[in-house]
Amino acid sequence: MKAAASEVFKETRNLIGRPESAVTFGRGAGGDLTSKIDLVAENAVLNTIRKLEFRPTVIGEECGTIKGGDGYLVMDAVDGTTNATRGIPFSCCSLAYATHCNLSSVSDAIIIDLNTGDVYESSANKGASMNGVRLKIIDNDIRGGVKSQNELVVGVNISGMGTGSIEKLAKIISKCLHVRHLGANALELCFFARGLIDMYIDLRGKIRVTDLAAGYLIAKEAGGILFNPQCEYLDSDLSLHNRISFIAAKNTEFLQLLQGS
8 A cells, every 4th residue: 555655646746736637537436526636646556556466345436446355445546636636735645454344444544645745654553653753642631731722723624514514613613713624634634643633523424434544543543533423433334425424532522622512
């Protein structure tokens, strides 16, 4: 997977921000319009794993499900496609391997920042790292601890969110002075794993497992906790048709911010 991610970085470097990167070729299996940069990146992954004779079942945003042998490769070859085509420097390639067809069985993950080349990786029960340096989320509580509520940096994905869901977030958005929406969920979860973001929320019911699988493991192995909107530990099957909401937090106490909203 690391070789495939490196190949995506190489093949897309001269496409990011250029008009031809945004040329579309219909809709992919995930339902979104497929751009040239998506196809170039996805083909880079598929060609690399074929050369290396790595043949799990592939679940990809553009290609759909390609039946293979043992395990599942969950692929979002470009997460943050709009950013990439516009030249906004926040996009990544996200690859995860799962032993079974559910999110909690993800055992290995690679995310490469397509703008900086930074590599985030993780294996189950072995921690997470960025460019070989271990990532560890500092678990500060918010009850008179290091950070008060208005000092928190909270990532919130509100793209295409319905008015009802926005109302649920209105109080937390109004109370927290530092709210961020950067446009690539996988990379935002890496920023959470680095401690740059204290909490990350996506309650739209729109995120696909291809966007989430690698960041899910990296965030968990760095010490974060991922929940569904019912505040249960997050899990899901790996179907492309499934849509998820989730909250990434340092500990259960951070959920009180959301529950209080």
